[in-house]
Amino acid sequence: MHYILSKTSRRVLEHFARTRVLLGFDFDGTLAPLTVDPNAVRLRRRTRRLFGLVAERYPCAVISGRARSDVLARLGGIPVRAVVGNHGLEPNRNTSRLWRVVRPWIPVLHDRLDGLRGVVIEDKGLSVAVHYRSASQKRRTRNAVVAAAAALGTRVRIVPGRLAVDLVPDVASHKGIALRRLRARVADTALYVGDDASDEDVFTLNEPGRLLSVRVGRRRDSAASYFLRGQSEVDDLLEELVRLRSRPRRLSA
Structure with a gap:
């Protein structure tokens, strides 16, 4: 570089x-x-x-x-x-379809992550961001977030970020x-x-x-x-x- x-x-x-x-x-x-x-x-x-x-x-x-x-x-x-x-x-012309894919993720993520300190679930309509910038044990919290994402099924793509994980529909x-x-x-x-x-x-x-x-x-x-x-x-x-x-x-x- x-x-x-x-x-x-x-x-x-x-x-x-x-x-x-x-x-x-x-x-x-x-x-x-x-x-x-x-x-x-x-x-x-x-x-x-x-x-x-x-x-x-x-x-x-x-x-x-x-x-x-x-x-x-x-x-x-x-x-x-x-x-x-x-x-x-x-x-995107398929906004409504993508929105329907994401809706079921929200309650699952809250069910699995609401007990973790420093975690913020951000609903962005066509995707979800899980922030853990304020978590004291960041590695453990990140692992919990990734595990929760895995429970959402096969239609989710995990996009790693800086102290956050974005979850988006698995489309090209x-x-x-x-x-x-x-x-x-x-x-x-x-x-x-x-x-x-x-x-x-x-x-x-x-x-x-x-x-x-x-x-x-x-x-x-x-x-x-x-x-x-x-x-x-x-x-x-x-x-x-x-x-x-x-x-x-x-x-x-």
């Missing part, structure tokens, strides 16, 4: 900025810092301003594990080209597929920034020259080609992207 804000890597950024590039971002832990309470996650004021400037200059997409409506509310009118929710499941969709579809519609190349295990579905696409993958936080086991040292450096990356296109320009869809 190479540091994306190094002098050499900035030349790579400059090259991508000259192409018909789609910029994709995860939300939690990437555009916004993580918090103990998932409901408290917000864009910093500086990030909001910079991301707004970036969205005026490039087609941008936010691809999140959150429900799409939740992400839209937190963006607050920033003019992104697309918002994809629930790890690529939204928007994830963040990597979502990014490819969006790029085919609006761009030739893509830059994607993410911080979590679910973002590896993008990083593992392995498309040199067409995809610039950036992980927030360096990890040896990540498939991302570049990294930022921490979430606060996302603002520095956004600022550089603004500089590389000093004047807003519209790209054809």
Whole structure:
């Protein structure tokens, strides 16, 4: 992995900025810092301003594990080209069918996990997130969450996260597929920034020259080609992207 804000890597950024590039971002832990309470996650004021400037200059997409409506509310009118929710499941023509798959999971999870301290079950409509950031015994709690997920049957896909486990219907969709579809519609190349295990579905696409993958936080086991040292450096990356296109320009869809 190479540091994306190094002098050499900035030349790579400059090259991508000259192409018909789609910029994709995860939300939690990437555009916004993580918090103990998932409901408290917000864009910093500086990030909001910079991301707004970036969205005026490039087609941008936010691809999140959150429900799409939740992400839209937190963006607050920033003019992104697309918002994809629930790890690529939204928007989806089969929303009602997926919703019916997920409904029976909720009581089972509450029955098995409500006695564990520090566990929060978040119903996201088309998926469920089980957070254990506040648990004192995180490994034991995570094992209990995975065991509870196994009891839901074969139609569930477990998506590991940072002190959380997402449970989604086992369908052929994830963040990597979502990014490819969006790029085919609006761009030739893509830059994607993410911080979590679910973002590896993008990083593992392995498309040199067409995809610039950036992980927030360096990890040896990540498939991302570049990294930022921490979430606060996302603002520095956004600022550089603004500089590389000093004047807003519209790209054809």
